Amino acid sequence: MSKIHEAVAELRTAKGVKGAAVLTMDGLVAAASLEASLIADVLAGLSSYLLMTTNKSLKEGGMGGCARLTLHATNGKAVFVDLTDAYLVVMFDQFADIAAATKQIDEVAVRIRRASRLS
Amino acid sequence: MHLIQRMKIWKELRRLEQRAREQPAPTTFVDLGQVYLNLEMQDKAERIAEDGLALFPKSPELRQLLECARRGIRNKRAAELRAKVTRAPSPKLYRELAGVLVDLGDSASLHSTCQEWGTRFPDDAGCWLVLGQARLVSFYRDLASREGLEAVRCLDRAVQMEPSNVEARRLLGELLYRIGAVRAAEQHLVQLQAVDLADEEVAALLRHVATLSDHGDDLEALLDDVESHGSLRHASLAAAPRGGGDESMARVRDGLAQVAAMPGVVKATFIRGSKALVKGAIRDGKDPFLRVARVVAKAAHRFARRLDIGSANKTIVEGPFGDICVCVYGEALAAAQCAAGADLVQVMAELQEIVAGALHLAEK
Numbered sequence: 001m002s003k004i005h006e007a008v009a010e011l012r013t014a015k016g017v018k019g020a021a022v023l024t025m026d027g028l029v030a031a032a033s034l035e036a037s038l039i040a041d042v043l044a045g046l047s048s049y050l051l052m053t054t055n056k057s058l059k060e061g062g063m064g065g066c067a068r069l070t071l072h073a074t075n076g077k078a079v080f081v082d083l084t085d086a087y088l089v090v091m092f093d094q095f096a097d098i099a100a101a102t103k104q105i106d107e108v109a110v111r112i113r114r115a116s117r118l119s
Numbered sequence: 120m121h122l123i124q125r126m127k128i129w130k131e132l133r134r135l136e137q138r139a140r141e142q143p144a145p146t147t148f149v150d151l152g153q154v155y156l157n158l159e160m161q162d163k164a165e166r167i168a169e170d171g172l173a174l175f176p177k178s179p180e181l182r183q184l185l186e187c188a189r190r191g192i193r194n195k196r197a198a199e200l201r202a203k204v205t206r207a208p209s210p211k212l213y214r215e216l217a218g219v220l221v222d223l224g225d226s227a228s229l230h231s232t233c234q235e236w237g238t239r240f241p242d243d244a245g246c247w248l249v250l251g252q253a254r255l256v257s258f259y260r261d262l263a264s265r266e267g268l269e270a271v272r273c274l275d276r277a278v279q280m281e282p283s284n285v286e287a288r289r290l291l292g293e294l295l296y297r298i299g300a301v302r303a304a305e306q307h308l309v310q311l312q313a314v315d316l317a318d319e320e321v322a323a324l325l326r327h328v329a330t331l332s333d334h335g336d337d338l339e340a341l342l343d344d345v346e347s348h349g350s351l352r353h354a355s356l357a358a359a360p361r362g363g364g365d366e367s368m369a370r371v372r373d374g375l376a377q378v379a380a381m382p383g384v385v386k387a388t389f390i391r392g393s394k395a396l397v398k399g400a401i402r403d404g405k406d407p408f409l410r411v412a413r414v415v416a417k418a419a420h421r422f423a424r425r426l427d428i429g430s431a432n433k434t435i436v437e438g439p440f441g442d443i444c445v446c447v448y449g450e451a452l453a454a455a456q457c458a459a460g461a462d463l464v465q466v467m468a469e470l471q472e473i474v475a476g477a478l479h480l481a482e483k
Contacts (some may be wrong), residue, residue: 046421058436064439067435068437073428074429
């Protein structure tokens, strides 16, 4: 298993995490560890749409790019972390405490960035 | 379709989809949607148009594409329902079919469907209500006396056949007071109130109607008068001046001022429909923060709905600009841009208070 896959799989052990994936901006899945209800391609397509839309509006307004996006919905939560040309996406259930998982997510993001640079 | 032809189309679709992702532009989305329309995949064309409109909300071509896709979906649905009605007719199916035809604006088919419905189920008042609603839409649009008279005739027939039909009686009552037949309208509204004494809307309507002047019961003359003047005699309850809206906006303004005064908050806004209230360092309506808040809210909503995780209520975007917090419930949106060091949990809680308060007052 590659280091990126290992890092993503490790995130699954955090409390309330339903899945984690590394996705490219154009909607491709680089690595994923998701529970059965989450389909990697669907998540990739929708994440690509959300992040490209957000980044486009930020860039048009001269505000730079999106480094992290946190979304709370009625039945779930999601965190997107910029990895330069790709995003780490972590899906949570609606009861999860995102703040408690932030440190672990940041650590994993750093490891993935390092691993992708080396590869 | 030939296999090779199909493969070519799928290849073209993949290319266009990639282009829409990499270089989003209205024409790219329209081209992609058009291919889906040609393949009779209207649902996909609708999705493409919606995605495009999230990025380019003012594009007339994308609006046209969305309209075209939705029309196609409705036409398909109408054909399905028509086939079902032919096999096993029921008032429920007729009602559904008539609803789709109303949305399509196909008045000729609507009339023939309602005629058939009335012939097969003569005791069902539904067909008269639907016809009355269709006539009413035409009347309110053109203020043509003939359409108004037809609307009254159809709604009156529905009320006579089913005196407890709340919708027909309400529409008839509203039409009557708006053209000046205030006493006749009051009779219907009083009967409507008798059905449900706790109905606040009817009570408010009755209070509103009691303040209006009556101009007699000659409906033909009243409708001719409306047609010649080009305006209805009395305003609707919704258009009548009220204090509630002012109170609601005053509270929102106070709430926004409170958010803007919090440490680290640079600017804050409340948006509902096309209106926006702003506080803090906002230059004008073109401030990028306003556009980002709208776009993020819409994209997050779509992401959550498509992923089946409900409605996206709160979103935080972090970047070199600081943090943008967006809180949305229904059509009300509150957002704030914060610099480093702001208490985002507290800011989000305040934004939620503003949105919830605005919704609560709007529902009153």
